[in-house]
Amino acid sequence: MDTFVNLTLNGLATGMMIFLVASGLSLIFGLMGVLNFAHGSIFMAGAYSGVWAYSKTQSFTLALLAGMAVGIVVGYLAELTTVRRVYGKPVAQVLITTGLMLVLNEVLKAVFGPNIIAVSVPPLLAGSWDLGGIIIVKYRIFTIIVGLVVAVAGHFILTRTRIGMIVRAGVQNQEMVQVLAINIRRTFSLVFVSGAALAALGGIMMAPALGAVNPNMGLENQMLAFIVVVIGGMGSFVGSALGGILVGLAGAYTAWVFPEASLAVNVILMAIVLLLKPNGLFGMGGGRNA
Amino acid sequence: MILSLAAVETFIGQFHILQDINLEVPEGGVTVILGRNGAGKTTTLRTIMGLTPPSRGSITYRGKSIKGLPPYAIARKGIGFIPEDQGIFTDLTVEENLLLSTRKKDDETKSRWHMVMDIFPDLKEKLKQKSGGLSGGQKQMLAIARTLLNDNQLLLIDEPSKGLAPIVVARLADVIRELKKHTTVVLVEQNFALALAVGERYIIIDDGSTVKSGVMSELGKNKELQRRYLGITAPSHGGKVV
Numbered sequence: 082m083d084t085f086v087n088l089t090l091n092g093l094a095t096g097m098m099i100f101l102v103a104s105g106l107s108l109i110f111g112l113m114g115v116l117n118f119a120h121g122s123i124f125m126a127g128a129y130s131g132v133w134a135y136s137k138t139q140s141f142t143l144a145l146l147a148g149m150a151v152g153i154v155v156g157y158l159a160e161l162t163t164v165r166r167v168y169g170k171p172v173a174q175v176l177i178t179t180g181l182m183l184v185l186n187e188v189l190k191a192v193f194g195p196n197i198i199a200v201s202v203p204p205l206l207a208g209s210w211d212l213g214g215i216i217i218v219k220y221r222i223f224t225i226i227v228g229l230v231v232a233v234a235g236h237f238i239l240t241r242t243r244i245g246m247i248v249r250a251g252v253q254n255q256e257m258v259q260v261l262a263i264n265i266r267r268t269f270s271l272v273f274v275s276g277a278a279l280a281a282l283g284g285i286m287m288a289p290a291l292g293a294v295n296p297n298m299g300l301e302n303q304m305l306a307f308i309v310v311v312i313g314g315m316g317s318f319v320g321s322a323l324g325g326i327l328v329g330l331a332g333a334y335t336a337w338v339f340p341e342a343s344l345a346v347n348v349i350l351m352a353i354v355l356l357l358k359p360n361g362l363f364g365m366g367g368g369r370n371a
Numbered sequence: 372m373i374l375s376l377a378a379v380e381t382f383i384g385q386f387h388i389l390q391d392i393n394l395e396v397p398e399g400g401v402t403v404i405l406g407r408n409g410a411g412k413t414t415t416l417r418t419i420m421g422l423t424p425p426s427r428g429s430i431t432y433r434g435k436s437i438k439g440l441p442p443y444a445i446a447r448k449g450i451g452f453i454p455e456d457q458g459i460f461t462d463l464t465v466e467e468n469l470l471l472s473t474r475k476k477d478d479e480t481k482s483r484w485h486m487v488m489d490i491f492p493d494l495k496e497k498l499k500q501k502s503g504g505l506s507g508g509q510k511q512m513l514a515i516a517r518t519l520l521n522d523n524q525l526l527l528i529d530e531p532s533k534g535l536a537p538i539v540v541a542r543l544a545d546v547i548r549e550l551k552k553h554t555t556v557v558l559v560e561q562n563f564a565l566a567l568a569v570g571e572r573y574i575i576i577d578d579g580s581t582v583k584s585g586v587m588s589e590l591g592k593n594k595e596l597q598r599r600y601l602g603i604t605a606p607s608h609g610g611k612v613v
Binding site: 243247253254263 | 420422441442443446447451452454458460461462463467470471472474517521
């Protein structure tokens with residue numbers, strides 16, 4: 082029983098971590114339909130700059146803010162210079178964001194160096210609680226809380242605010258939103274930048290859990306994020322959160338029973354979900370045209 | 372004139388859809404754009420709205436050029452547009468569709484909201500429902516209601532009667548007559564009886580060019596013009612909206 086609870090907590094924490102990485106992609110790819118292959122690089126930019134800020138200030142709060150600020154700047158520049166020109170053109174999106182990924186990765190290597198940089202969990206969040214044999218790692222609980230806050234806040238903004246209403250309407254019919262006197266391009270720019278900020282948040286949150294940042298972490302986590310968004314359903318923020326949890330739990334349980342299959346299980350899970358629900362768990366049926 | 376188009380040309384891809392559109396819309400009343408399928412009526416409305424920008428010619432609204440402006444900027448000047456497919460956001464509720472179109476939160480908007488609810492009682496009962504579940508007629512009413520929530524001084528409506536049952540078309544005619552009290556309307560319509568019932572003026576577009584314009588009641592009597600440009604050979608229901 083202790084093992085099961087431990088595995089479940091680990092799975093939940095990992096799932097929330099994956100969701101934090103995928104939450105930005107849920108906006109950019111899931112809602113706007115933009116195939117952003119530079120998402121992992123923005124995630125990595127957040128991780129590296131956050132780790133750098135943490136090493137300079139020893140404040141994890143400042144590290145989080147710095148990582149997100151870098152994510153916002155990189156996201157804004159990426160949208161302004163490249164992504165804006167390929168809205169509605171999926172093939173061009175793949176090509177141009179792949180190019181952007183290569184450029185960003187090289188820029189990060191030039192700025193921070195090509196080596197692995199170690200990072201420790203902040204003292205306040207380090208260690209664990211022992212509840213009668215059940216070991217609860219503090220940083221994992223922190224991750225679960227941050228993930229839940231992001232999921233609830235994202236869902237609230239999308240479903241209960243005017244900006245969320247504009248985004249949902251714009252996903253369905255951009256042209257008509259403009260006819261209602263709304264500058265949808267500006268709204269989509271804001272959504273893209275928000276997605277980039279969330280990617281960066283995911284990066285800096287994941288760095289202490291991994292114990293280090295490395296130049297390959299972007300690509301490794303990007304594929305997982307795409308899988309989570311597809312499982313959760315395109316356009317659903319809550320779906321992505323649930324997708325993250327499912328992937329996290331499946332990975333944790335499989336790692337216990339059959340460790341060799343712990344990575345393959347993500348793809349198997351995605352295939353099963355898509356076979357049963359082709360739009361994903363909470364996917365919107367409508368088309369998107371960003 | 373509230374709206375003027377002079378020698379407007381529009382391309383869609385390589386196709387020269389509008390070749391010479393000239394249109395003068397006076398303030399008040401309904402100006403109907405008529406013509407056969409594919410003549411360029413819908414493209415004319417989309418060109419005015421900035422959705423398919425013109426390559427040549429001038430478009431002025433209240434004496435100022437709106438050519439080249441993005442659609443949202445044109446809409447902010449007080450021009451509303453209801454496309455042929457109504458442009459309803461089916462994943463949003465009826466209330467959200469209406470709220471999305473409001474540009475202010477002042478007392479005037481509140482009174483407009485009450486006015487819309489009075490004109491369209493069906494919508495009032497379905498505010499919390501997803502608009503995708505509305506009937507064709509209800510979607511058309513919702514599309515019109517959206518434009519009434521703002522101080523739009525010019526409404527461009529594209530074939531509102533398309534696909535609607537005759538009884539709904541009759542109701543639509545009443546609604547357009549109500550609209551005339553609040554705003555100037557430019558109406559693209561294939562249903563000649565409806566056009567005759569609500570329109571004051573007309574222009575006929577053929578092959579992307581304006582070929583005739585005048586007073587609607589005169590067009591109602593001119594069978595030759597109806598036959599030649601609109602393909603109408605049978606009596607047009609004596610002007611009765613069906």
